[in-house]
Amino acid sequence: MATTVGVIGGGQLARMMIPPAVELGVTIKVLEETPGMSAELAATGVGDYRDLETVVAFAKTVDVITFDHEHVPQHVLRALVDAGVPVHPGPDALLYAQDKLLMRQKITELGLPSPDWAAIENADELGAFLDAHGGRAVVKTARGGYDGKGVRIVDDRNGADDWFTALAEDGRGGALIVEELVDFVRELAQQVARRPSGQIVAYPVVETVQKGGICAEVIAPAPNAGSAIAQAARDIAVRVAEGVGVTGMLAVELFETRDGRVLVNELAMRPHNSGHWTIDGAVTSQFEQHLRAVLDLPLGETRPREAWTVMINILGGPAGASLQSRYAEAFAAHPAAKLHGYGKESRPGRKVGHVTVAGSELDSVLADARAAAALFD
Amino acid sequence: MATTVGVIGGGQLARMMIPPAVELGVTIKVLEETPGMSAELAATGVGDYRDLETVVAFAKTVDVITFDHEHVPQHVLRALVDAGVPVHPGPDALLYAQDKLLMRQKITELGLPSPDWAAIENADELGAFLDAHGGRAVVKTARGGYDGKGVRIVDDRNGADDWFTALAEDGRGGALIVEELVDFVRELAQQVARRPSGQIVAYPVVETVQKGGICAEVIAPAPNAGSAIAQAARDIAVRVAEGVGVTGMLAVELFETRDGRVLVNELAMRPHNSGHWTIDGAVTSQFEQHLRAVLDLPLGETRPREAWTVMINILGGPAGASLQSRYAEAFAAHPAAKLHGYGKESRPGRKVGHVTVAGSELDSVLADARAAAALFD
Numbered sequence: 001m002a003t004t005v006g007v008i009g010g011g012q013l014a015r016m017m018i019p020p021a022v023e024l025g026v027t028i029k030v031l032e033e034t035p036g037m038s039a040e041l042a043a044t045g046v047g048d049y050r051d052l053e054t055v056v057a058f059a060k061t062v063d064v065i066t067f068d069h070e071h072v073p074q075h076v077l078r079a080l081v082d083a084g085v086p087v088h089p090g091p092d093a094l095l096y097a098q099d100k101l102l103m104r105q106k107i108t109e110l111g112l113p114s115p116d117w118a119a120i121e122n123a124d125e126l127g128a129f130l131d132a133h134g135g136r137a138v139v140k141t142a143r144g145g146y147d148g149k150g151v152r153i154v155d156d157r158n159g160a161d162d163w164f165t166a167l168a169e170d171g172r173g174g175a176l177i178v179e180e181l182v183d184f185v186r187e188l189a190q191q192v193a194r195r196p197s198g199q200i201v202a203y204p205v206v207e208t209v210q211k212g213g214i215c216a217e218v219i220a221p222a223p224n225a226g227s228a229i230a231q232a233a234r235d236i237a238v239r240v241a242e243g244v245g246v247t248g249m250l251a252v253e254l255f256e257t258r259d260g261r262v263l264v265n266e267l268a269m270r271p272h273n274s275g276h277w278t279i280d281g282a283v284t285s286q287f288e289q290h291l292r293a294v295l296d297l298p299l300g301e302t303r304p305r306e307a308w309t310v311m312i313n314i315l316g317g318p319a320g321a322s323l324q325s326r327y328a329e330a331f332a333a334h335p336a337a338k339l340h341g342y343g344k345e346s347r348p349g350r351k352v353g354h355v356t357v358a359g360s361e362l363d364s365v366l367a368d369a370r371a372a373a374a375l376f377d
Numbered sequence: 378m379a380t381t382v383g384v385i386g387g388g389q390l391a392r393m394m395i396p397p398a399v400e401l402g403v404t405i406k407v408l409e410e411t412p413g414m415s416a417e418l419a420a421t422g423v424g425d426y427r428d429l430e431t432v433v434a435f436a437k438t439v440d441v442i443t444f445d446h447e448h449v450p451q452h453v454l455r456a457l458v459d460a461g462v463p464v465h466p467g468p469d470a471l472l473y474a475q476d477k478l479l480m481r482q483k484i485t486e487l488g489l490p491s492p493d494w495a496a497i498e499n500a501d502e503l504g505a506f507l508d509a510h511g512g513r514a515v516v517k518t519a520r521g522g523y524d525g526k527g528v529r530i531v532d533d534r535n536g537a538d539d540w541f542t543a544l545a546e547d548g549r550g551g552a553l554i555v556e557e558l559v560d561f562v563r564e565l566a567q568q569v570a571r572r573p574s575g576q577i578v579a580y581p582v583v584e585t586v587q588k589g590g591i592c593a594e595v596i597a598p599a600p601n602a603g604s605a606i607a608q609a610a611r612d613i614a615v616r617v618a619e620g621v622g623v624t625g626m627l628a629v630e631l632f633e634t635r636d637g638r639v640l641v642n643e644l645a646m647r648p649h650n651s652g653h654w655t656i657d658g659a660v661t662s663q664f665e666q667h668l669r670a671v672l673d674l675p676l677g678e679t680r681p682r683e684a685w686t687v688m689i690n691i692l693g694g695p696a697g698a699s700l701q702s703r704y705a706e707a708f709a710a711h712p713a714a715k716l717h718g719y720g721k722e723s724r725p726g727r728k729v730g731h732v733t734v735a736g737s738e739l740d741s742v743l744a745d746a747r748a749a750a751a752l753f754d
Contacts, residue, residue, distance in 0.1 A: 001701050019396030022418060023656075025700060025718020025730065041399060041418065279400075283657075283713055283735075298708035305682040305735070323402060324378050331675035336660055341402020353402065358660075358682070 002063030002086070002295050003027060008049050009068025010037030012342040012351065013271050013287075016279065018042050020288035026295065030068075031058040038342045039068070052076050059085045066248055066294045067270055070097040088196060088247035088294040089269045096244050097269040101142040101177050110243045112236050113263045115182045115255070119175040122164060127157030129178045139163070140177045151213060153181065182263060184255035188222050189274035190233040191251045193289040193299050194241040201289070201299040203282065205233040208253070208274050211315075214349070215273040217370075218311040220281060220304060223362060232262045240267065249290045251275060273313065273351070278302075280338045280356040281309030306358040308365045312373035314353040317346030323353055323376060330375040337372035379440030379463070379672050380404060385426050386445025387414030389719040389728065390648050390664075393656065395419050397665035403672065407445075408435040415719045416445070429453050436462045443625060443671045444647055447474040465573065465624035465671040466646045473621045474646040478519040478554050487620045489613050490640045492559045492632070496552040499541060504534030506555045515556045516540070528590060530558065559640060561632035565599050566651035567610040568628045570666040570676050571618040578666070578676040580659065582610040585630070585651050588692075591726070592650040594747075595688040597658055597681060600739060609639045617644065626667045628652060650690065650728070655679075657715045657733040658686030683735040685742045689750035691730040694723030700730055700753060707752040714749035 003026050007014040010032025018041060021028035029044040031054070037043065044061060047054035049072045056079065059065055064086040077091035089097075096103045104117050116133065120126050130137055139160045141150040154160055160176055167174055187210060191203040204221035222229075237252045251272035253265040275286035284292075284300030292299055317323055323341045330339065334357070341353040353376065357369040380403050384391040387409025395418055398405035406421040408431070414420070421438060424431035426449045433456065436442055441463040454468035466474075473480045481494050493510065497503050507514055516537045518527040531537055537553055544551055564587060568580040581598035598607075614629045628649035630642040652663035661669075661677025669676055694700055700718045707716065711734070718730040730753065734746040 001704060003699075003701050015399060018399050018418075022392060022395050023715070023717050024704075025716075025720050041395075280660075283715075292708065297704055298712065300708065301713040303713070322380075324380050327378060327401075327674050331669065331677065335675065336678040336680070338400070338660075339402075340400050343402050 001297065004029060004062045004064075005291055005294060006031065006058060006062030006065045007039070007042070007068055008055065008058070008065060008072055009033065010039040010043055011068045012038045012344070014039035014042070014068035015342060016271065016276075016340070017287045017291060019279075020285060020291055024288065024291060026291060028291075029058075029062050031055070038344055040343065050076065052079055055080065056083065059083070064088060064294050066290065067094075070094055070269060074098070086196075086294075090245065090247065093244045093246045094269055097267050099142050100140050100266075101175060103267055104177055104179075106244060107240070107264050110239055112239060113261060114179075115263050115265075116180040118178050120160075120178050121175045123157045123161060126154065126160055126176075126178055130155070130157060133180045136181050138179045138181055140179065142174060142177060149213075154178075182255045182265075183258060184263075185258055186222075186256050187265070188225070188229075188233055188254040188256050188262065189218070189251055189272070190237040190254060191249060191272065191275045191278075191286060192234075192237040192241050193249050193286075193293045194246050195293050195299060196247045196296045199299055200238055200241055201302050202234045202237060203275065203278065203286070203302045204304060205230050205254075206274055206277065212349070214313070214315060214351070216313055216315065218274050218277050219362070219366070220277045220309045220311070229256060229260065229262060236262065236264060240264075248293045249275065249286050276340070276354050277309040277311040277356055277358075279340070281305060281311075281358045304358075307360045308362045309356060309358040310362075310365050310369040311354055311356045312369050313351055314355065314373055314376040316348045316350055317352040317376055319346065321346070326375050330372055333375070334368055334372035336368060339372075378674065381406060381439045381441075382668055382671060383408065383435060383439030383442045384416070384419070384445055385432065385435070385442060385449055386410065387416040387420055388445045389415045389721070391416035391419070391445035392719060393648065393653075393717070394664045394668060396656075397662060397668055401665065401668060403668060405668075406435075406439050408432070415721055417720065427453065429456055432457065433460065436460070441465060441671050443667065444471075447471055447646060451475070463573075463671075467622065467624065470621045470623045471646055474644050476519050477517050477643075478552055480644055481554055481556075483621060484617070484641050487616055489616060490638060491556075492640050492642075493557040495555050497537075497555050498550075498552045500534045500538060503531065503537055503553075503555055507532070507534060510557045513558050515558055517554045517556065519551060519554060526590075531555075559632045559642075560635060561640075562635055563599075563633050564642070565602070565606075565610055565631040565633050565639065566595070566628055566649070567614040567631060568626060568649065568652045568655075568663060569611075569614040569618050570626050570663075570670045571623050572670050572676060573624045573673045576676055577615055577618055578679050579611045579614060580652065580655065580663070580679045581681060582607050582631075583651055583654065589726070591690070591692060591728070593690055593692065595651050595654050596739070596743070597654045597686045597688070606633060606637065606639060613639065613641060617641075625670045626652065626663050653717070653731050654686040654688040654733055654735075656717070658682060658688075658735045681735075684737045685739045686733060686735040687739075687742050687746040688731055688733045689746050690728055691732065691750060691753045693725045693727055694729040694753055696723070698723070703752050707749055710752070711745055711749035713745060716749075 207222035209217040584599035586594040
């Protein structure tokens, strides 16, 4: 079997692949963007993931390529594939995580439920969509958005003019996406892993709470998710994984509507914030699962180890201080809390770590996790 | 707080400290004996742990020193302490893990239960002990033994003559230890962690099965260990930890006798094979706990995540093949098994990895773990 996994990108997702790589006894090498990033310990190269030469040179040192993020350009990915490098997920799949317009088209083509949506190229088209949807809608750029960037709520036909202008100036043209503002009860996320040879396993659907477009809190499994909701979420993720040929981890972010439907919101083809709970809470963490999948090894059990697991992001971290400056206080008060630090400097709104607590009673697990995470504000 | 832990020794115990160091966001640096050892990923130095200059130079790059093994000589340890380096466990404690004769004296002095034992300096003394204990006994060298080395069952007064000769030739003289052959029901192990500032936490007592003097299988918690046995094991370990001033993890290997007593067999002042189950099975693994303890951080919860956890060592590994050559088969048949590979070459009897399975029914957990581990023979 292939035993050296190369990860493009040195962020916390690459970092969190290091522990399971050490445990499995497989070698992990990271191409980080700049020296001293989150995944520094496993970094064997520094360079720009958009530069073909840099990426090809890195790929020669590993057996399979995977990713910390979805930003590696298609021409670089395709050159790797043409050179015979196993790339997971491959460019044909990653396309749908890189371009939200293509994603919406594909989801619709697969017969899966989306919010009402349209590709729009000007203010008139936006205006028409607004008129048909109560005067408010979500506008997204097709590319370059994440953690709430490139997403905007609009109630004016001219509310996306700056983006239209930027698209026109870009020369490549293209469209924005407009989507109905879903009146959702809550947000869910469904993760599955898929091997190149086709095996798929699904994690329990989880509830996610977003703050300012960034994942803040995850409850696993999603409370009060009846079998119909859980089954619908799972079916959607499996059909997406198979429909676009995802290899590795896939996260499907979903809206649960008041009338009990689930609609596809976003896709991520890598370990995802909504799955960090699995590190401490599931038999096989999403990071180990991703490594297994990209190495085309049989996938691990996804069962939660305890009844409830809650994960809370540390956003920003303590002002002017390190995460570590709070360890003594936090560990003393919360011995069951699992603290994960990403080795990143604190900065307002930045994901610098997370806290996980698992146990048998949701109320106490949630209270413990929230109180522990609050010590890192 | 101190945030860089230096580990002397590059074996699998150092390796297994890497994942929790990454998770906690603390830096780990390893001084390995030769290049390419098990903990290679975190190695920042290569050298002989018996060489003062090498160790002092390494210590200058870290905030606190701890160990993969107990073999660093006392004069090196004391020089570090004299130089102001925090060393955990410190030389005064480590002495009792390095010298079994001092350990037996100390355990007896603390009023804790040992098998009958004596320090012996010649065949006459051995003969007298054998006569008083049914003609058979265990002889041990005070120093240098581990995994069954330096331990011998003897039924002849001349059965340790070679060791007496070696001690005499060594010039430093000294004694061997002879111990009664305990007619035990089973072996247990009790782990505790202790911080420099005194906090102690205890793990559940576990049952260990030895094969050829090497730990082969661990069941956590020990089945049918009534509260009296569990309490006795815990009390002994706490009293040892306090009595010798251990910092970090302490494992006390115990015999459970037919009449329901527990006797101290061996001590280890570091993460221990009997605690590998905690990586997948406890809220806080022994490796994270060891890091917390040596950094003098509040200790984590020791509660098992599931009712039963079984750990089985992979001894030797597949003849002429890598562990990885069996992953596909093992993972397909045992999706709940957690495989830990140590990055070491297979060699008969060598610990090259372990398998852990956790769940609610001991019989099925045990069967799953054994069957998974058997695929790596």
